[in-house]
Amino acid sequence: MKLYIKYMVSLRCKMLVQEELKKLGLNRVAVDLGVVEIFGDITDEQREKFRNNLKKAGLELLDDKKQILVEKIKNVIVEMIHYSDEIPEMNDSDFISEMLGYDYTYLSNTFSEVKGMTIRHFIILHRIEKAKELLMYDELTLTEIAHRLHYSSVAHLSSQFKKITGLTPSYFRELKYKRVKNLEDL
Incomplete structure (x- = not known):
């Protein structure tokens, strides 16, 4: 499953995203320029918690295809x-x-x-x-x-x-x- 995140390219942002995913128990992931690929399933609860934690850090999880x-x-x-x-x-x-x-x-x-x-x-x-x-x-x-x-x-x-x-x-x-x-x- 791929999730799209709005963030500028920086090591700090990438590390922050990886840290938030790890907190949720999602360790099998690949983080690239604005894209997180999760190898496995993510629950609606994990997704919402991830969204809220990103928002607190000034990042945004994108859902809309446009x-x-x-x-x-x-x-x-x-x-x-x-x-x-x-x-x-x-x-x-x-x-x-x-x-x-x-x-x-x-x-x-x-x-x-x-x-x-x-x-x-x-x-x-x-x-x-x-x-x-x-x-x-x-x-x-x-x-x-x-x-x-x-x-x-x-x-x-x-x-x-x-x-x-x-x-x-x-x-x-x-x-x-x-x-x-x-x-x-x-």
């Missing part, structure tokens, strides 16, 4: 943008569809219904967050950042960056220097 699919979509996007250095050879919609084995229109409609935003907007938000992170490191040029984040041009990245943050990428990077200088002046 919610589960949306979490999978989000995980693919986060992995694609934040944790992969390789740019997919295909466009985002084809990549997501291929990774999850569903038609993109179905994925898109389900995501919009559950999250109240499009997959495209979710991707843009995460790309801008990654761009902000890369700008703060100051190791890459704006052209290199645009390429790494799969933008067609620096102008396209700059336009979306300004639309989301209200700042240009150059000004955002400049703010870093002002913050550092202010800290040095203390």
Whole structure:
């Protein structure tokens, strides 16, 4: 039986989930990115206790199939943008569809219904967050950042960056220097 849990990837979360399962006497389990596979049966009482203990720890047991699919979509996007250095050879919609084995229109409609935003907007938000992170490191040029984040041009990245943050990428990077200088002046 598989249970789906909404949590960010961290060793602490994984260990917490494993600990809660052990307390319930469920030792034959596999815990992976947002998924717990239990090799055996789990009673309704164990499931409810597990749900309540997760909730106390700020985690959520997902039951709704649409919610589960949306979490999978989000995980693919986060992995694609934040944790992969390789740019997919295909466009985002084809990549997501291929990774999850569903038609993109179905994925898109389900995501919009559950999250109240499009997959495209979710991707843009995460790309801008990654761009902000890369700008703060100051190791890459704006052209290199645009390429790494799969933008067609620096102008396209700059336009979306300004639309989301209200700042240009150059000004955002400049703010870093002002913050550092202010800290040095203390």
